[in-house]
Amino acid sequence: MKILVVEDDASxxxxxxxxxxxxxxxxxxxxxxxxxxxxxxxxxxxxLIVDRMLPGVDGLKLVKTVRGAGVETPVxxxxxxxxxxxxxxxxxxxxxxxxxxPFAFAELAARVNALGRRASxxxxxxxxRVHDLALDRLKRTVERAxxxxxxxxQEFRLLEYLMSRAGEVVTRTxxxxxxxxxxxxxxxxxxxxxxxxxxxxVDRGFDAELIHTVRGAGYVLRAPR
Amino acid sequence: MKILVVEDDASxxxxxxxxxxxxxxxxxxxxxxxxxxxxxxxxxxxxLIVDRMLPGVDGLKLVKTVRGAGVETPVxxxxxxxxxxxxxxxxxxxxxxxxxxPFAFAELAARVNALGRRASxxxxxxxxRVHDLALDRLKRTVERAxxxxxxxxQEFRLLEYLMSRAGEVVTRTxxxxxxxxxxxxxxxxxxxxxxxxxxxxVDRGFDAELIHTVRGAGYVLRAPR
DNA sequence: GTCCTCTCATGAAGATTCTCGTGGTGGAAG
DNA sequence: CTTCCACCACGAGAATCTTCATGAGAGGAC
Numbered sequence: 001m002k003i004l005v006v007e008d009d010a011s012x013x014x015x016x017x018x019x020x021x022x023x024x025x026x027x028x029x030x031x032x033x034x035x036x037x038x039x040x041x042x043x044x045x046x047x048l049i050v051d052r053m054l055p056g057v058d059g060l061k062l063v064k065t066v067r068g069a070g071v072e073t074p075v076x077x078x079x080x081x082x083x084x085x086x087x088x089x090x091x092x093x094x095x096x097x098x099x100x101x102p103f104a105f106a107e108l109a110a111r112v113n114a115l116g117r118r119a120s121x122x123x124x125x126x127x128x129r130v131h132d133l134a135l136d137r138l139k140r141t142v143e144r145a146x147x148x149x150x151x152x153x154q155e156f157r158l159l160e161y162l163m164s165r166a167g168e169v170v171t172r173t174x175x176x177x178x179x180x181x182x183x184x185x186x187x188x189x190x191x192x193x194x195x196x197x198x199x200x201x202v203d204r205g206f207d208a209e210l211i212h213t214v215r216g217a218g219y220v221l222r223a224p225r
Numbered sequence: 226m227k228i229l230v231v232e233d234d235a236s237x238x239x240x241x242x243x244x245x246x247x248x249x250x251x252x253x254x255x256x257x258x259x260x261x262x263x264x265x266x267x268x269x270x271x272x273l274i275v276d277r278m279l280p281g282v283d284g285l286k287l288v289k290t291v292r293g294a295g296v297e298t299p300v301x302x303x304x305x306x307x308x309x310x311x312x313x314x315x316x317x318x319x320x321x322x323x324x325x326x327p328f329a330f331a332e333l334a335a336r337v338n339a340l341g342r343r344a345s346x347x348x349x350x351x352x353x354r355v356h357d358l359a360l361d362r363l364k365r366t367v368e369r370a371x372x373x374x375x376x377x378x379q380e381f382r383l384l385e386y387l388m389s390r391a392g393e394v395v396t397r398t399x400x401x402x403x404x405x406x407x408x409x410x411x412x413x414x415x416x417x418x419x420x421x422x423x424x425x426x427v428d429r430g431f432d433a434e435l436i437h438t439v440r441g442a443g444y445v446l447r448a449p450r
Numbered sequence: 451g452t453c454c455t456c457t458c459a460t461g462a463a464g465a466t467t468c469t470c471g472t473g474g475t476g477g478a479a480g
Numbered sequence: 481c482t483t484c485c486a487c488c489a490c491g492a493g494a495a496t497c498t499t500c501a502t503g504a505g506a507g508g509a510c
Binding site for chain 4: 193197
């Protein structure tokens, strides 16, 4: 694999480059954003490893620019800030994965391999919207008509699935397979129970219902007409 | 979409065919396994809807034969028997989905659309094996050295992920993203806790350890050398 | 070799999720 | 129109999963 490392700290860059070369990869280095951008846009790399903080053009901007130019090369972000917001910003800019410094080399290697294998996955939207309901996959937040809604994990996954298929009838079996990972019938009404709880949070208190029951078939999430 | 319905009961076949035609699909019918096999192998269908019980060549055999001939067309199975074993058999034979009769037409339509969209997904093994440990994704069973092991849902997903990457180092972050669907750091040792419980069931009492800790990086599931 | 620090393992407590049972509602049959 | 039946909603209790707190073990510094 041909990898570009964009990192201003020389010792970190060397540490990464040496390790990756030992694993049989071809590694180029760039010490600042401008050089990085130039190389990333021109040469055919299989992976970019980019520091978040860079002199010149910073990491975020670099990734956005590269993506804007239509380059689909996977990007692994290195960040010193451990905060959630920072990672979200990186992922939203178009990065495929992130790693918080300091990190063990084995961890970097594992991620490099994972990204290399994945190549280019289908892109999917970060924010799902139906009517006045919005769900952010990365921030894991939901709000309706501007009001934040707190959902449990399972409720969130259920809503995410419903919204990703808004307007289509979703059967009980489809939900069991895709939300719960059940490939058999648990013979309980687990779906109804969670749907009931989700309705309590998403529909109750608002003027229009979004979740509708389709008797004999399943459920639909649909904007009022 | 061009769809073939293989169903011996004429009224059911008509019911399905009429509904699908209303949705704009092109539908052919076959009343027995032999005709179905002939058509499925020859014409370029986008989807096969096959009854489990058929005179002549039965549904299971039909699917196996078709798959054996290298035809990748998605298959939706119709079954009257609601038992788990029956569905498993269908999926193992190469079907992509199943539907238990009687069913509402809306449910069939939803599944037909889902399969049409998916087209052909990457195939993955049903049974994962590492050393004397075996995990069956469909039957949701695990056994080691012939002894059955009972796992909770989360434990099962964790082991499934480990086994699907056997021999590779798997980091805590990768586990959080792929097993728990967490795209952020929960700042707890939830991974360690479950790993501990999994070890208790999978490794304890057997002569060789399969789950190994890689300090500073993560875990590996590996056969003893 | 010894101490110190950081990571990991594990049991118990708390939170969430699932199961079960009951009652309600809509559609079909008479 | 009335009755019946199937499907659905929802609260309470049980099971499972997650968090927290603590101790043990590994690796590095001196």
